[in-house]
Amino acid sequence: MKTLKIFLGWLIGGLLVIQLIRIDVPEPPKADPQDEIKAPGEITALLKRSCYDCHSNHTRWPWYSHVAPVSWEVNSHVKNGRNWLNFSIWNRYSEEKKQKLYKGIVKSIDWKMPPADYMWIHKNARLSPEERQKIKAWAQSHIREEEKPY
Numbered sequence: 001m002k003t004l005k006i007f008l009g010w011l012i013g014g015l016l017v018i019q020l021i022r023i024d025v026p027e028p029p030k031a032d033p034q035d036e037i038k039a040p041g042e043i044t045a046l047l048k049r050s051c052y053d054c055h056s057n058h059t060r061w062p063w064y065s066h067v068a069p070v071s072w073e074v075n076s077h078v079k080n081g082r083n084w085l086n087f088s089i090w091n092r093y094s095e096e097k098k099q100k101l102y103k104g105i106v107k108s109i110d111w112k113m114p115p116a117d118y119m120w121i122h123k124n125a126r127l128s129p130e131e132r133q134k135i136k137a138w139a140q141s142h143i144r145e146e147e148k149p150y
């Protein structure tokens with residue numbers, strides 16, 4: 001019993017202390033509404049629901065995303081996610097980069113994206129097999145002939 005109390009004391013103390021460690025909340029890159037990706041309405045809705053928290057400037061920040069150590073994970077997801085692919089600055093990407101990303105979407109949509117730990121908390125971000133197929137077909141339709149098969 002005593003050991004448990006000591007353990008809990010350290011645990012709570014530790015959690016309080018790590019709140020003092022400041023992390024830089026990533027500042028989104030400047031974007032014009034024109035730069036946003038244009039996709040059919042259904043696809044846009046799916047991307048907003050399942051990808052936008054990490055791959056756009058429109059991240060929703062729930063309260064726990066400010067609490068360490070969750071905040072560290074969330075920030076690194078958002079920072080990395082936006083670096084790789086940001087739908088809010090899509091129209092500023094070169095054609096080369098877009099091709100690379102369309103292929104990346106086709107490759108990652110079956111299992112890698114959205115990340116499992118994220119979907120575990122954000123149940124509404126989960127995609128059904130049909131929804132994944134829709135996103136895949138949309139991305140595929142933008143890949144140039146000479147780059148296929150993808």
Ligand code: HEC
Pocket residue numbers: 047050051052053054055076077078080081084085101103104105107108109113114115118
């Ligand atoms: C919780 C944050 C998060 C969400 C939600 C998310 N991603 Fe990602 N995504 C990342 C991170 C972080 C990376 C950086 C590379 C990595 O970690 O593998 C990434 C990388 C990517 C890449 C580039 C990887 C490659 O191999 O080319 C693509 C494409 C991608 N995501 C597509 C999507 C799509 C499409 C969705 C929605 C269906 C989505 N992501 C949802 C965090 C996220």
